[in-house]
Amino acid sequence: MSIFSGLFRSRDKPTNSTTGSSYRFFFGGTTSGKAVTERSAMQMTAVYSCVRILSEAIAGLPMHLYRYGEGGSKEKAINHPLYFLLHDEPNPEMTSFVFRETLMTHLLLWGNAYAQIIRNGKGEVVALYPLMPNRMTVNRDENGELYYEYQTSQDEAHTMNGSRVRLQPSDVLHVPGLGFDGLVGYSPIAMAKNAIGMAIACEEYGAKFFANGATPGGILEHPGVVKDPERVRESWNSAFGGSSNANKVAVLEEGMKYTPISISPEQAQFLETRKFQINEIARIFRIPPHMIGDLEKSSFSNIEQQSLEFVKYTLDPWVCRWEQSMQRALLSPDEKKDYFFKFNVDGLLRGDYQSRMNGYAVGRQNGWMSANDIRELENLDRIPEEEGGDLYLINGNMTKLKDAGIFAASAQTQEEADETKETQTEPEPEDGRTRFRKKEAL
Template sequence: MNIFQGIFKARDKPKNLGSTSFLWGGSSSGKVVNERTAMQMTAVYSCVRILSEAIAGLPLFVYKYGDDGSKDKHLDHPLWRVLHDEPNPEMTSFVFRETMMNHLLLTGNAYAQIIRNARGDVVALYPLMPDRMTVDRDSQGRLYYRYRKNSDDAPEVSRNKPSDVILAPSDVLHILGLGFDGLVGYSPIAMAKNAVGLAIAAEEYGAKFFANGAAPSGVLEHPGTIKDPERIRQSWQSTFGGSVNSNKIAVLEEGLKYTPIAISPEQAQFLETRKFQINEIARIFRVPPHMLADLEKSSFSNIEQQSLEFVKYTLDPWVVRWEQAMNKSLLLESEKRDVFTKFNVDGLLRGDYASRMTGYATARQNGWMSANDIRQLENLDRIPAELGGDLYLINGAMTKLQDAGAFANTTITETEEPSDGQSNTGSKPKQVPRQSKQ
């Protein structure tokens, strides 16, 4: 036991390797990059919104395995209402998951405080701000969560000291993204701060370009000595600065001469830079560019396939992270064998109407879907059981492989027809051997 305690003590403290850069916000472009400045970029905002709303909008259910191995919705489980309807009295399930996913995408971690009753059942979940949470170890190497309080908290919470709240891992729902130690996730914005910073700088350059009248910066030259250059600069800016003054004709007096010194945006490939940064940010979050309204490399023939790949390669990993974190933290040890949570992504994987109907027809004819199974997926009312809505049918021409040719040499019964053309009543059956085909 002492050996294992020594190993635990020697473990490194969990940390986000990108957190320092994330908090200070330094980037090579000279722009401050953090979760708030990054969200001012339309590409970042779109990616975060697409993924957050996708996870928040997926149906989330609690299931239980039956004795025969089947799985059924566990409507009576305490988690059903918490996850499916209201995680807490202040939020709906959609808003809670959207908020948590927003934290996860911007900081690499999402935390929620777990409120339990006397039996240990989860009765509420409250999101916690990730920038105020620290994951640490005690002297025995055991994990704990330290949450920093501030004046924004409830009065009864922020009134007393100390300023930190210590939470056990069993009291925190922690969903983390890609990380170094598997305990704390990286901040995607911090890890890609230079790409985001370049996008911010390009957008700011374009805004200032139009703010200056869509004209390059330049120099006002005077043949003599100007006594008050600041007055002339302010007069020029107020008269010709801004996009509303871009078409005004400048009248220069006293020998003044305007000489532009900046290169044009086309020469600086300004538009190409902004377009490339959209793809860079889409690459960070693994979102197809066409979902960010960039249709340059998309067509009507491949958008559907790209949308299916978005579900498979982008949403599925996040769904698995959510499901496993909830099963680990929200379920009692005694029920983890039989109860589990699961998102339903079938609706996102459905193709167009013709493709769905073809798939349903195949499933119906091969006996592994009933009419009501299909109608449930299409959000249609069930057909009553007495009308055959729950019947499972199969093509009658199909047979087992081992029965193929089993009736090749059997005899069939034929009725002899009377030779005089009279009725065949009372005629005797005749046994005719069945000839197998060679």
């Protein structure tokens, strides 16, 4: 029995749907009157763009399994089975890019990403399969131990048997998002449902506005009594309703008059509202507006800085979640001492060509970068060691770092030798002294 069983006994199966691994309370109606779910939200172009940008960014980053070496060095553990699984193919049905893209999409929409860990008889990981977050619950048993319960479906790969399957934490790779209890994350879509619902309402209003011929609603006035008002209404709608009938000229008979009563979209600030909702959705996912097509406040002077901030403040926290979750779930206690996962974001932090070359020049001239270090960062072939590709140089005469003091030491030794020779020289004859004085005078 776990020593923490007594501490967590009160947090067993949650009774309130806003706690634990269930957040059904948040989905459904919004103040705008539109139902918001993870699937309806993806029909919004701004939500789809944000999810796609983050998912493709995480999926496209180079990810490697490293092993600690002597003296604090590190090397790629290409012979470890996990290296191939995460770098190339997590399972026979998908590539590493598709696997990470799928899990990142789940993480952004549901707040959690789950994958089933398939192990062989030795306990080694041989495959990883994504699991749908909306069918997964995380709870504690009577001893306070965590377990995962998954509701299977006919549309999935049959890696499980039974309709409801209980999985141990060692069988699940779980990447949680921002949450309240540290165990499960909560959906950004559910938390921001009112903002997304308003965006859906604005889009629907605009679509209906153009579907009705872009003509404000109004009243048909007749000086007498209309015997069949329904027929008149249908006749008007069939003649002037719809975008295909926009701007047609209406001919009114028997003194009939048309009076518009609706306000225009400009007066209702329709376009401004739609633009604000796009920025609101970008704020939910912490995406710079220029990355989803809003270049209003972007310029050549700040767009590069915004891109760097995207890597630092948006991608880095997600990368940390991935690295630490994989290390916790996929590595054994002994392997955690020697191995670690690492996403390489250096390619996204690279500046323009001139800035990179200036930075390389500073590193090369000050002795902390070799030619091969620079060529590796630029994805170029290495210079053979015998040709000096691994030499570290310093500014000045471009001397080897280990030989930096040789010339100074030799010059000092020569100077001391000259002084010693001068003090030990025997007095010359008078003629010699005279010649010496003349030479000195010259």
